[in-house]
Amino acid sequence: MHLPIQHVFLKLAAIIQPWAAGLCILCFLFGLPIALLFSPPDYQQGDTVRIMYIHVPAAWMGLFCYGVMAAGSASYLIWRHPVANMVAKASAPIGAMFTALCLLTGMLWGEPMWGTPWVWDARLTSMLVLFFLYLGYMALGDAFDSPEQGDKAAAILALVGSVNLPIIKFSVDWWNSLHQPSIFSMAGVSVDTAMLPPLFLMVGAFQLYYVVVVLMRVRAQVLTAKIRAARLMRAA
Amino acid sequence: MTSLDTVLDMGGYAAFVWPAYALAIVGLGALFILTTRSVKTQQAELDRLRPPRSEPTSGASEAADNTTGSGA
C-alpha cells in the first residue's frame, strides 16, 4: 500500500490544509456576524431570511459532495484510481451531514413561512432521497467481507444515484412544487446585493470546511491501509 | 439592552433562526471532531504496530505523514 501517488497527495494536502483551515475560520468570523446581525431582513420574510445563509450553502454542498463522490467512484471503477475512491469515500459523510443540515434548516424555515415544516413535493422528496443515497453508499461499503468488493458495490450505487442530481436541480422547474425556484437563473441572481456577502461568505466557509475535512478523512484511510499492511507483516 | 433584545428576538422568529445556526455549528463541529479523532487513533495504532524508527525503509514517508498531522 505504499503507492507513491498517496504520498504525493498527502504532501500536497499538508500544504493546502492549513491555508484552507485559516481561510475557513476567516469566512466564518466575517460571515456569521454579517448573516445574523449586519445584513438586512427580507421585505416579506423578515428575519427568517437569515436561515437562507445556512440552508442554501448546505444544499449546494450536499450536491457538490455527491458530485465529487460520483466522479471519484467513476474514476475508481474505470481506471482503478485508489486515491479517487478514497476521496469519494471521504466525501460521503460530509455530504450526508450537509444534506441533513439542509433538510433540517429547511424545516425550520418552512414552518413559519409556508405554514408547514415538510411536504412531499418534488424538491423536498428528491433531497431526502439524496440523504438516503449517502447513507446507502456508506452502509454498502462496509457490507462486504472484502473491502474491495464493498468499494465496488458502493461506487456503482454512487453512479446510479447520480441520476438524482439533475432531478433535484430541476425539480422546481419541471413540476409544480411548494419550494420556490433557484435564486440563480438565466436572468441572473434574484437576491438583493445586500444579502449576497453573507451568502457567499457562508458558501466559502462550507466549501473550505469540506477541503479541510476531506483531506483529513483521506489521510485516515491511508493510515487504515497502512495499519492493515503492518498487521499482515506481523502475522507473516 | 434594547438592541440586544431585538437581535435575540429575530423579529419574532428567534425560535427558527437560532436553532438553524445552532444545528450548523453542531453538525460541522461534530463531524470535524470525529474526523480529527479518527486520524489520531489511527496514527497511534500505526505507531504502536510499527514504531517509525524500527523501520528504516519507510522512514522518509513517515516523516512526511507527521508534518500532515501537525497541519490539521
Added chain:
Amino acid sequence: MAKRKTQRLYFILLGGLAVATGVALVLTAFEDSIVFFYSPTEISQQTLSPGQRIRIGGLVETGSVNAEGETTTFTVTDTAETLDIVYRGILPDLFREGQGIVAEGYMLASGVFQASDVLAKHDETYMPPEVADAIKAAGEWRGDEAPQQEAMSNSATASP
C-alpha cells in the same frame, strides 16, 4: 489493460444512459403524483369526484379575503380562472393578498373549495424592505403578482 479500461468506460456510460432513460420514463409516467398542486384552470378542465382530496395553487386575489372569526374565505386566481376557497384555521404568516398559496382540501357541491390546510408559497426574490419601498416609489415594481405569477406557473409550459 488499456482496452479493458475503455471497455469499462463504455460499460459505465451505457449503464448510465440506461438508468437515466428508465428514470425519465418513470418520472413522466408518474407526473400526476409528482405535481404538488393544480391551478384553477387545470381544476376547471377536470371532473373531480365529490370529496376527492386535491391541492390547488394560485394567487390570493386582491380584495377577496374575508375573515369571520376563524373562518376565512378568499379567491385564488391563475389570471385565467378563479376559485373560491373557504378555510377554517390559522393562516401562515406569509398569507396575504397577492401571495401565492397552496390549499389542500376538496370541492363542495356549490363549487367552493373547502380547504383543510393552507400553505403560503413564496418566490425566489429576496431584498431588504427599504429596497422594496424604493422600487415601489420609483414606480418600477413589477407588482407583487408578477414574480409570484411566474412562481405559480413554473410548470405550466412543461406539463401538457
